[in-house]
Amino acid sequence: MEAGNHTGVSEFLLLGLSEDPELQPLIFGLFLSIYLVTVLGNLLIILTISSDSHLHTPMYFFLSNLSFVDICFISTTVPKMLVNIQAQSKDISYIGCLTQVCFFTLFSGMDNCLLTVMAYDRFVAICHPLHYNVIMNPRLCNLLILISWVIIFCISLLHILLMVQLTFCIGTEIPHFFCELAQIIKLASSDTLINNISLYVATALLSVFPLTGILFSYSQIVSTLTRMSSAGGKYKAFSTCGSHLSAVSLYYGTGLGVYLSSAVTHSSKRSCIASVMYTVITPMLNPFIYSLRNKDVKGALGRLLSRASSCL
Template structure:
């Protein structure tokens, strides 16, 4: 029953992409291809690391966790979008939207924190090579990953519980292809001051903080590399963190680009298209970045695929 201009909300509508029927098969095929490549590529990275004893090191332990999170991150949004295209529906239930929003926040945060932990690992490897095995011991590695999970799970839970306190109007449309927390909050009919406050505070603490840690780690890494006397030594040291630096640049570059694009042209199609970069494209490219420039990873993948002894 209606009360004023509010009603019991049963579902949201996701209006992220073009409604042109002629484009729907193309969008479906493109996203299905990217999703399958993302899952297959990251799964191969995980299997290669597990199967090769030479890759049982802190760096590859963190990489396997990052690959797992990338699979989960993409699976949070893309399958539902594919189902909606196939069924010609834009609906997502209220419970489904809150659940999707929770897992999206958690896995996006995990990506961010794992990249920070990997930067710290490279910092120790290059700046303190003689103490690397002592500092980056298995217990610390597990504790760092566990800490990342705990922080991001609680972060997602906090936002989800705050959104549950909001009231929403009928016929709610979200200009995205998934339930993005900022869009959901600003679609509410009730006061969102507390939600906005927590959102901005969490963005500073959980986004700017890790980025500052990554920048600090690489400032020390660059200083250490510059102190190396030989060009070969400099190249070898830089090559150990080149893949990670590429992934960090891609992740933060696309994230910042999405925010700037949404602010400059806040239309449904432009916002959704920009979001594809860090929700789908980045997780898809990560396995290629880590395998193409990494001799050990290429060797492990070759052994996995061709079953070499």
């Protein structure tokens, strides 16, 4: 790497998960398979919900949005990695890196917001069932989604505006398979105080506050369930939360794992591998979580597949 700052740097180098040439075909095949399963699985969830009138409820409206965001989330990082492996290249343009940072922040933030909104939906359904249809009306549902997009877009745009002020050395190497904002800030050769402050504030807004909202919603749900006298009612009410709880546990569990691995170890490779769970595996598993643990989705999926097979 050449010394000195270069304000007009045109590209970065993504080191990827491994520099071993013998592992590249295996990594390519594995991530291509994961990407295809993720896209097809989430598309199937969206198609199932849109084609079945029984699933035209707030809960499944938010789920279809989550599936769309998961497709976009994984499409932000994996295709570029696959192209680089196939071309035996590590390059990513400066504009391409900015675009990855912007969309990664946008879609990861939307994941947080959607999981929080879905927790609120379950809170209203279980704690205020008689007022559910009044509270969770289509206007409020659309408004919650719109507000989430606007807030996350503004945060993403702020990160980009701050990032373009940074300077980097020529041939800067990013020890990751995509342009992660925290890694890029570390590699900058200019002052990054404002960038770090904005990163911590955004982490609080997009992770801590949503998780607090989710925990509060479920504390109220558990409190309501304990007051129910019917064991069948408790099971039925809590079963509607099972898929969402699994998704929340997976998303925040893997995210926390990435954070802890970065804090405990100074190995960028280990942090990079740990982030695969958060950025790649979680979007792939969400369709399975919601299709295998949800009777309504399984039933609608079965009807969709039976109609598709009869048309062949």
